[in-house]
Amino acid sequence: MSGIAIDNLNVWFSEGRDRVDAVKNAALTVRQGSSFGLVGESGSGKSTILRALTGLVPTWDGHMEAVGETLGKKRSARFYKKVQMVFQDPYASLHPRHSVDQVLGETLGLHGYRDIETRISELLDNVGLGPSFRFRYPHQLSGGQRQRVAIARALAPEPEILLLDEPTSALDVSVQAEILNLLTDLRTERNLTYLMVSHNLAVVGHMCERIAVMQNGEIVEVMTVQDMRAMKPKHTYTRHLLESSLGYKRAVSV
Amino acid sequence: MNILDVENLWVKFPTRSGMFDAVRGISFSLGKERLGIVGESGSGKSMTGRAILRLIRKPGIVTADHIRLEGNDIMAMSERQMRDVRGQRISMVMQDPKFSLNPVMTVGDQIMEAYALHANASKAETKRKAMEMLEAVSIRDPERVFRAYPHEMSGGMGQRIMIAMMLIPGPEILIADEPTSALDVSVQTQVLGIIDRLVQERGMGLIFISHDLSLVTSFCDRVLIMYAGRIVEICQADKLHEAQHPYTRGLLNSLPRLDEPSKRLEVLKRDPAWREADSVSGSVSARA
Ligand SMILES: Nc1ncnc2c1ncn2[C@@H]1O[C@H](COP(=O)(O)OP(=O)(O)OP(=O)(O)O)[C@@H](O)[C@H]1O
Ligand SMILES: Nc1ncnc2c1ncn2[C@@H]1O[C@H](COP(=O)(O)OP(=O)(O)OP(=O)(O)O)[C@@H](O)[C@H]1O
Ligand SMILES: [Mg+2]
Ligand SMILES: [Mg+2]
Numbered sequence: 001m002s003g004i005a006i007d008n009l010n011v012w013f014s015e016g017r018d019r020v021d022a023v024k025n026a027a028l029t030v031r032q033g034s035s036f037g038l039v040g041e042s043g044s045g046k047s048t049i050l051r052a053l054t055g056l057v058p059t060w061d062g063h064m065e066a067v068g069e070t071l072g073k074k075r076s077a078r079f080y081k082k083v084q085m086v087f088q089d090p091y092a093s094l095h096p097r098h099s100v101d102q103v104l105g106e107t108l109g110l111h112g113y114r115d116i117e118t119r120i121s122e123l124l125d126n127v128g129l130g131p132s133f134r135f136r137y138p139h140q141l142s143g144g145q146r147q148r149v150a151i152a153r154a155l156a157p158e159p160e161i162l163l164l165d166e167p168t169s170a171l172d173v174s175v176q177a178e179i180l181n182l183l184t185d186l187r188t189e190r191n192l193t194y195l196m197v198s199h200n201l202a203v204v205g206h207m208c209e210r211i212a213v214m215q216n217g218e219i220v221e222v223m224t225v226q227d228m229r230a231m232k233p234k235h236t237y238t239r240h241l242l243e244s245s246l247g248y249k250r251a252v253s254v
Numbered sequence: 255m256n257i258l259d260v261e262n263l264w265v266k267f268p269t270r271s272g273m274f275d276a277v278r279g280i281s282f283s284l285g286k287e288r289l290g291i292v293g294e295s296g297s298g299k300s301m302t303g304r305a306i307l308r309l310i311r312k313p314g315i316v317t318a319d320h321i322r323l324e325g326n327d328i329m330a331m332s333e334r335q336m337r338d339v340r341g342q343r344i345s346m347v348m349q350d351p352k353f354s355l356n357p358v359m360t361v362g363d364q365i366m367e368a369y370a371l372h373a374n375a376s377k378a379e380t381k382r383k384a385m386e387m388l389e390a391v392s393i394r395d396p397e398r399v400f401r402a403y404p405h406e407m408s409g410g411m412g413q414r415i416m417i418a419m420m421l422i423p424g425p426e427i428l429i430a431d432e433p434t435s436a437l438d439v440s441v442q443t444q445v446l447g448i449i450d451r452l453v454q455e456r457g458m459g460l461i462f463i464s465h466d467l468s469l470v471t472s473f474c475d476r477v478l479i480m481y482a483g484r485i486v487e488i489c490q491a492d493k494l495h496e497a498q499h500p501y502t503r504g505l506l507n508s509l510p511r512l513d514e515p516s517k518r519l520e521v522l523k524r525d526p527a528w529r530e531a532d533s534v535s536g537s538v539s540a541r542a
Binding site: 013017018020039040041042043047088089091092132135139140141142143144145148165166169170171172173174175176177178180181184199201202203205206216228229240241244245 | 267269270271292293294295296299300311349350352353393394395398401402406408409410411414431432435436437438439440441443465467504505508509510511512513515516517518519520521522
């Protein structure tokens with residue numbers, strides 16, 4: 001399996017009265033070249049699934065597979081090149097003392113690229129940031145500009161799998177459209193695999209073929225985008241989620 | 255009577271390539287209303303919010319003809335007076351909620367501290383109040399969250415904790431910078447309901463910065479649309495879909511839609527002339 005496969009995944013934090021079972025018995029498969037969405041309640045374990053895949057949580061059991069490797073406690077160097085993640089909170093994931101140039105330069109250097117100069121300008125251009133941003137530090141960027149730097153960094157090593165945690169939540173919808181189009185093109189050109197978290201059902205509907213709905217640590221339903229668009233949920237929570245998101249749209253019909 | 259009057263606000267940063275004007279002479283007022291601000295990434299929305307609280311970090315420079323809070327010019331206040339304004343009268347929910355929480359203090363202690371600064375209550379009463387706030391923002395297991403540290407919270411839990419804390423002092427103005435971007439729609443509705451009640455019942459003024467156009471349309475009264483440091487258009491929120499400015503039109507057209515799938519999303523062609531046009535005033539003249 002060169003995409004992603006997860007089965008019987010449990011993730012927990014702490015022990016005793018503060019134990020949180022953040023992910024309970026989760027299963028999903030994302031075929032190579034396809035795009036899969038994770039939606040659901042705030043605090044339901046979406047980010048935790050992505051973090052478990054990248055090896056950022058120590059306490060888990062079950063089966064995880066990506067880019068053809070069965071994942072254990074440690075990840076291979078190959079894994080760290082082929083699987084990249086865009087974090088939900090770009091502020092925390094960018095080093096405050098590293099300029100945009102350093103962030104991208106170091107990532108490229110680490111993965112053995114030579115033509116770093118041209119690649120940096122290309123990456124910045126890809127995410128709609130002009131050359132004037134190259135020597136800025138995170139605190140000199142707006143929220144959406146930071147998020148775009150994080151996306152550029154994830155694209156830098158030319159990964160096969162992108163784990164995207166609310167990748168466009170801080171972007172205005174015109175920049176969001178540019179980024180989503182870029183992701184669509186990359187997927188077509190390079191047969192990339194996406195696992196994408198978003199609370200925006202229209203974004204997930206646009207990008208993904210299949211969608212898992214989470215509530216309180218569990219995947220309550222996996223549905224196709226056609227079923228989502230046709231409002232054909234099986235689980236009551238999914239129905240609730242779909243209906244509340246339509247509620248706004250219906251009331252205002254933007 | 256307006257709660258806030260902002261006249262000719264500029265925010266500038268010296269950079270390698272000269273002065274960068276992040277906010278370029280905007281004017282607007284805020285009454286007991288829900289004022290939305292939408293706009294391009296990097297157009298100066300967050301800087302506008304921070305400037306009102308005089309929280310622009312050096313070497314940034316803020317100038318304004320005035321920023322009046324119920325008649326008193328914030329620009330002329332001492333740092334000491336500003337601390338009272340920030341603690342009591344104007345609250346801001348920052349765009350990076352987890353970053354604004356203290357990483358080495360439990361969530362419960364932080365909420366209790368915020369409450370103690372404001373009210374003279376017993377420890378038990380303070381704790382009860384803090385738990386009540388967590389429940390109000392739909393936190394599933396408030397007992398555990400009370401004892402937890404900010405890094406143990408999900409993105410949306412961090413946002414909800416921040417909102418709960420900012421509402422404790424009962425501010426006259428709440429500036430909320432993308433406060434619900436990490437919340438699912440149903441929790442979002444709950445949290446916005448709390449904010450809405452404060453506007454309706456207590457006459458709080460709300461500045462609501464968001465990229466979610468349909469949310470702004472349904473939740474706000476007026477909307478300012480910002481582009482390159484200026485206000486390019488002002489709409490009644492429920493008329494946003496009739497907006498005229500090509501930037502605003504472009505925004506409306508680039509929304510993905512669940513009911514009308516498309517292979518590619520429309521993108522905007524940005525016209526250099528948008529940047530040059532004068533700022534539109536968002537002030538509503540103060541009525542008695
Ligand atoms: N390091 C940690 N220590 C303790 N608990 C944690 C930790 N990280 C996450 N959790 C808990 O795990 C649960 C799931 O969190 P997660 O971040 O996966 O939610 P989410 O679905 O991404 O939510 P959101 O949409 O709000 O970002 C939450 O209850 C959270 O408090
Ligand atoms: N310290 C700084 N030095 C130079 N430029 C800065 C600095 N801080 C912010 N800026 C610039 O000021 C502009 C306005 O930033 P602001 O954070 O207000 O944008 P925003 O409208 O909130 O955008 P977003 O929607 O992406 O959060 C941005 O273009 C940003 O790059
Ligand atoms: Mg999350
Ligand atoms: Mg901002």
